[in-house]
Amino acid sequence: MRDLAATAAPPLPALADKLKFYAIWVVVALVLLLLPKLFATGGSLTTFSLIGISIIFALSYNILLGQTGMLSFGHAVYYGLGGFLAIHAINIIGANKWPIPLPLVPLIGGVTGLFFAALIGWVSTQRSGTAFAMISLGLAELVASSALILRTFFGGEAGVSANRTKLLKVFGFNFGPQIQIYYLVAAWTLIAVIAMYALTRTPLGRMCNAVRDNPERVQFVGYDPHVVRYLAFCFAGFFAGIAGSLAAINFEIANSAYLGAVQSGTVLFAAYIGGIGFFIGPIVGAIFVTVLSLGLSDLTTVWQLYFGLFFIAVVMFAPGGITGLLMMHRPLIKAGMLTRMLPSYLIALLPTLALITGLMLAIETTVHYTVNPGEDPHVKAFGIPFNAASSITWLVAAALIVGGFALARISWRRTAHVWDETLTAARAKVHAT
Amino acid sequence: MLELIVISTLNGVLYGMLLFLMASGLTVIFSMLGVLNFAHASFYMLGAFFGFQISRWVGFWPALLIAPILAGAIGAAVERYGLRPVHKNGHVAELLFTFGLAFAIEEIVQIIWGKSPVDFRVPPLLDFPAFTIFSTNYPAFKMFMLAVSIAIFVGLLLVLKKTRIGLIVQAALTHPNMVGHLGHNVGRIFMLVFGVGTALAAVAGVIAGPALVTQSNMAGLLGPILFVVVVVGGLGSLPGAFVASLLIGLVQTFAVSMNGSLAGAFGPLGPDWASSWVADIWSVTIAQVAPIMPYLLLVLILIFRPMGLLGTRDT
Numbered sequence: 001m002r003d004l005a006a007t008a009a010p011p012l013p014a015l016a017d018k019l020k021f022y023a024i025w026v027v028v029a030l031v032l033l034l035l036p037k038l039f040a041t042g043g044s045l046t047t048f049s050l051i052g053i054s055i056i057f058a059l060s061y062n063i064l065l066g067q068t069g070m071l072s073f074g075h076a077v078y079y080g081l082g083g084f085l086a087i088h089a090i091n092i093i094g095a096n097k098w099p100i101p102l103p104l105v106p107l108i109g110g111v112t113g114l115f116f117a118a119l120i121g122w123v124s125t126q127r128s129g130t131a132f133a134m135i136s137l138g139l140a141e142l143v144a145s146s147a148l149i150l151r152t153f154f155g156g157e158a159g160v161s162a163n164r165t166k167l168l169k170v171f172g173f174n175f176g177p178q179i180q181i182y183y184l185v186a187a188w189t190l191i192a193v194i195a196m197y198a199l200t201r202t203p204l205g206r207m208c209n210a211v212r213d214n215p216e217r218v219q220f221v222g223y224d225p226h227v228v229r230y231l232a233f234c235f236a237g238f239f240a241g242i243a244g245s246l247a248a249i250n251f252e253i254a255n256s257a258y259l260g261a262v263q264s265g266t267v268l269f270a271a272y273i274g275g276i277g278f279f280i281g282p283i284v285g286a287i288f289v290t291v292l293s294l295g296l297s298d299l300t301t302v303w304q305l306y307f308g309l310f311f312i313a314v315v316m317f318a319p320g321g322i323t324g325l326l327m328m329h330r331p332l333i334k335a336g337m338l339t340r341m342l343p344s345y346l347i348a349l350l351p352t353l354a355l356i357t358g359l360m361l362a363i364e365t366t367v368h369y370t371v372n373p374g375e376d377p378h379v380k381a382f383g384i385p386f387n388a389a390s391s392i393t394w395l396v397a398a399a400l401i402v403g404g405f406a407l408a409r410i411s412w413r414r415t416a417h418v419w420d421e422t423l424t425a426a427r428a429k430v431h432a433t
Numbered sequence: 434m435l436e437l438i439v440i441s442t443l444n445g446v447l448y449g450m451l452l453f454l455m456a457s458g459l460t461v462i463f464s465m466l467g468v469l470n471f472a473h474a475s476f477y478m479l480g481a482f483f484g485f486q487i488s489r490w491v492g493f494w495p496a497l498l499i500a501p502i503l504a505g506a507i508g509a510a511v512e513r514y515g516l517r518p519v520h521k522n523g524h525v526a527e528l529l530f531t532f533g534l535a536f537a538i539e540e541i542v543q544i545i546w547g548k549s550p551v552d553f554r555v556p557p558l559l560d561f562p563a564f565t566i567f568s569t570n571y572p573a574f575k576m577f578m579l580a581v582s583i584a585i586f587v588g589l590l591l592v593l594k595k596t597r598i599g600l601i602v603q604a605a606l607t608h609p610n611m612v613g614h615l616g617h618n619v620g621r622i623f624m625l626v627f628g629v630g631t632a633l634a635a636v637a638g639v640i641a642g643p644a645l646v647t648q649s650n651m652a653g654l655l656g657p658i659l660f661v662v663v664v665v666g667g668l669g670s671l672p673g674a675f676v677a678s679l680l681i682g683l684v685q686t687f688a689v690s691m692n693g694s695l696a697g698a699f700g701p702l703g704p705d706w707a708s709s710w711v712a713d714i715w716s717v718t719i720a721q722v723a724p725i726m727p728y729l730l731l732v733l734i735l736i737f738r739p740m741g742l743l744g745t746r747d748t
Contacts, residue, residue, distance in 0.1 A: 071525050073532075123735050130469050131668055133528060134660040135735060141657040142728035149717055149725070261653065265536065272529060302544055308537035315530045316515070319522040370545050 025194065032186040036179055045178045046250075051290045052182075052189040053246045058270040058282035059196050060239030065268075066276035067200060068232040069212030070125070071133040074140025075240055075267055080259030081116050081143075082109030082241025083248035084154060087162045090249070094166035101170040106188055106245045113241020114234055121233035126226055128215065140264055147256045159255025162248075175249075185246050192239055197279060199235060208232045266293075269307070273314050275321025284322050302367050306360075335426035344415040351407035358400025365393055436567035441686050447575055449682025450582035454637040455655075456662045456674040457589060458630025464669040465605045465626055468516065468524060471531035473634055474656035475538040479504045480635025481642035481651065482546055485553040493556035493643075501635040508631025512624050535652065543649045550648040578640045585636065593671075602626060661727045665734045667744020676742055681727050688723035 013021070036045060057079055064070040086109040093100050124135045147154040154160070165176045173180050199205050207228050210218050215225040248254045257263065266289065274285020296303035318325050332338045387393055459473045483500035484493075491499075511534065519530045554560075555574045562570035593599040601622060605612045613619045645651070662681055666673030722729075734741065 065525075069525075071528060123732065126735065126739050130463070130524065130528065131664060134469065134664045134668075135731070137657055138661050138664065138728050138731040142725055142732065145725045145728070149721060265532075268529075268532070302540065305537060305540035305544065308533055308540055312515075312530060312533040312537060315522075315526055315533055316519055319519075319526050367544055371547075 025190075029190055032190060035186075036182055042178055045182045047290070047294060049178070049182050049185045049246075049250050050294075051287050052185040053243050053250065054267075054270060054286040054290050055189055055283050056192045056239055056246070057243035057267050058274065058286040059193060059279075060236045060243060061267045061271045062276055062279075062282040063196065063199070063208070063232055063236040063239070065271055066281070067205065067212065068208040068229055070128060070229060070233070071136075072236075072264070073133055073137040073261075073268070074143075074264050075136075075236070076259055076261075076263035077120070077140050077143045078113035078117050078237040078240035079244035079247070079263060079267075080147075080254070080256075082113040082244035083254040083258045084160065084244075085109055085112035085241075086245030086248045087160050087252075087254040088153075090162040090164055090167065091160075094163065100167065102164055102167045102175045102249065103170065103184055103187070105167075105249060106242045109245025109248070110238045110242040113244065114238040117234045117237020117240075121230050121237065125229040125233050128211075128225070128229065140259075140261065144256065144259045144261065147259050154256060155254075157256070159253050161253040164249055164252055181250055185250065188242060188246055192242055193283070196235075196239060200279060204228070204231060269311050273311060273321055275323035275325075275327075277320050278323045278327060281321050281323040288322065300364065301371065302363065305363065309359075331426050331430065332422060335429045337422055337426045337429070340422050341415075341419065344411075344418045348408065348411040348415045351404045351411055353404075354400045355404030355408050358397050358404055361393065361397040362401065365397065436569065437690055439566060440569055440571070441690050442683070443571065443575075443579075445683035445686035446679065447579050447582075447682070448686055449679035450579060450586065451637050451641055452659065452662055452682055453675055453678035454582050454585060455634045455659055456666070456678050457586075457671060458633040459659060459663055460666075460669060460671055460674045461602060461626055462630045463663070465602065466512075466516070466527075466623055468527040468531065469660070469663070469668075470627075470630075471528060471656070472511075472535040472538060473531075473631070474652040474659055475535045476504050476508055476631040477634040477638040477641075477655060478542060478649070478652035479507065479538065480638025481553065481647045482542055482551070482638075483635065484639035484642050485546075485551050485647055488553070488556070493558075497636075497639050500639050501632040504635030504638075505628040505632030509624050509628030511631075512627035516627070517620070517623075535656070539649060539652060546649065548649055550646045553642045553647040555643040572644075574644060578644060581636070581640050585633065589633075598622075598625075658727050661731045665727075665731060665741055667741025670741065670743045673741055673743030681730065684726050684730065685723055688719050688726050691719040 035048060039045075039048075057075075061072070061075050064072050064075065086105050089105055089108045090102070092098075093105075120139055124132060124139055127135065148156065165174045167175075175181060175184065207218065207223055210221075210223075211225045211228045211232075218225050218228065244254075244258060247258070270285040270289040271282040272285070273289060274283065275281030293303070293307070296306060300306070314321060320328070329338060329341075332341065455473060455477055459470060462473075463469050480500050483503050484496045487496035487499050515530060515534070516527060519526050555572070559572075559574045559577050561573050564571055593603055601612060601617055605622070612622075658681065662677045663674060665681070666675070666677030
């Protein structure tokens with residue numbers, strides 16, 4: 001058996017590949033280190049911190065959805081509980097003057113997430129698929145509703161706050177300014193990303209993939225899918241707890257919104273939009289969703305609707321997410337045939353943009369009439385002024401939607417045709433060489 | 434005490450029947466399409482808001498008919514143009530599609546009708562006490578709700594047991610692939626079932642709207658309970674959904690009307706606990722924990738009977 005495994009295992013990577021692999025991580029660390037030098041304003045530092053937190057959270061979610069195939073609607077439970085425990089820990093440590101510095105507090109949150117995942121997971125991971133999704137939703141509602149009942153611990157509607165600067169100072173850092181919090185978050189993000197990447201390379205990570213693809217086969221091989229799902233669930237809970245406690249440290253407060261359905265939905269959006277099929281997908285998704293939600297909320301009042309519609313569009317037309325779309329082009333790049341696709345993309349993009357513009361115009365005009373009907377009809381959305389009362393606006397919107405839809409349909413069909421041809425040609429070329 | 438039991442039983446059965454109106458559609462859709470419609474409660478909300486708007490224009494009675502038809506048409510369109518293209522991407526994508534849909538519908542409802550509750554009134558024809566029991570007036574509208582849900586329940590039973598389409602639906606509950614192999618137009622049946630299921634949820638919305646609060650968060654509040662019903666009853670089991678609906682309806686209604694707490698029952702045993710950190714658990718009343726009762730029931734069912742009360746499938 002041992003010999004068989006040895007011969008079946010892939011060959012060890014060459015030295016050049018290894019160097020390339022470690023070089024990526026070193027470059028990432030350097031970028032994280034230099035980022036505040038390039039964007040030094042307080043606002044961008046807060047944004048970077050939020051992105052880091054949401055990267056950890058989205059990656060921990062992908063241990064469930066992408067790696068093990070478990071769709072969870074209640075992942076925020078472990079994030080929130082980690083956050084609450086971290087806040088209480090800061091308060092207790094600060095009051096008793098224990099020699100525990102702030103950078104170690106996320107570990108407390110992580111262990112909390114692990115503990116509750118271990119407790120709840122044993123029941124909920126007994127089933128997979130749709131049943132697991134429903135159970136995770138029910139358990140999340142249970143915890144979120146209980147949080148409002150248990151006021152002493154969860155602080156009711158207001159939440160619990162803490163002062164992060166009261167803890168033991170390390171190397172003179174008191175973690176008051178945002179720049180120090182940024183480096184704390186960045187360091188933990190790097191550690192967590194490396195740890196989660198390493199997890200996918202372990203035998204357990206491989207068994208998770210096997211459970212995702214064919215649980216029955218896994219049973220035949222001699223593993224219990226329930227145990228594998230349970231272990232994956234515990235790891236996901238641990239990293240979610242770290243993310244939650246970093247969020248609590250960043251805001252110096254934890255409230256019941258941390259545990260809620262919105263938080264669970266956001267992490268699902270982030271992971272799926274980024275692409276659950278690749279390790280880097282949730283990272284891309286977390287950056288994208290955080291920047292989008294911060295940026296869009298300034299531009300329009302109904303950004304959540306756009307967000308929902310965008311998510312539906314990704315599910316319908318790009319189930320691989322953003323990374324899935326990019327990775328699709330890898331064979332073309334290898335064959336050097338990417339330029340063949342560009343003209344049809346440009347042709348298809350034009351009516352699609354027209355369709356989107358028409359939809360946005362229609363939505364913004366409707367919003368003007370329903371949300372603030374009495375006000376001046378010269379409204380501004382995305383920085384573009386237009387007159388919501390004039391019939392020209394309506395006509396333009398209708399024409400853009402109908403015309404854009406019809407042309408987009410035709411042009412995307414053609415693009416798909418060209419895509420098939422180019423891909424076949426690219427494969428033939430790669431095989432020939 | 435007797436008063437409490439009678440009134441709570443009536444309310445509980447009423448709530449349970451309302452839940453079943455929605456859970457039945459959800460169960461049949463799940464059994465046939467294999468996808469749990471996350472947006473099912475959103476169609477209940479759409480029904481309530483359509484009912485509100487139409488009853489403003491032409492009165493409550495036409496609204497009772499038009500609103501479910503509208504919602505059902507939207508449901509059928511969603512199946513045909515949304516869910517069916519996503520089907521090739523697998524069940525997770527389908528579930529996520531309905532999740533995104535629920536999110537978008539809530540946003541759209543918020544944009545059109547605002548975040549605060551709308552003034553959806555009981556029609557004047559039914560705005561009187563049906564009977565007085567133990568000095569409590571029981572409103573006629575609630576009896577009407579009960580009558581409508583029982584009528585639909587009986588109608589559904591007859592359609593399922595006595596008609597050809599009912600036989601096909603029944604067959605598809607247990608052997609979905611075989612039905613396709615027998616040459617039925619599965620696509621059209623799916624669309625029909627989805628449309629009827631969402632229309633039933635909308636009926637529940639129209640009749641529940643005036644009695645409960647018609648607000649943009651009503652789908653978010655009810656949706657999770659609906660899934661608890663379906664999981665507790667057993668995924669894909671119609672009788673199970675019925676039993677679970679009534680059970681959860683009764684449990685929640687009885688819990689709301691009870692005022693006991695641990696402190697009230699065992700107060701003398703631990704007088705100091707009321708001031709310690711367990712005070713929350715110690716002094717919380719049963720009425721306060723009523724909202725989490727369905728979820729506690731879910732956990733108990735999962736521990737002792739993972740496939741649900743009457744479920745047979747283990748997927």
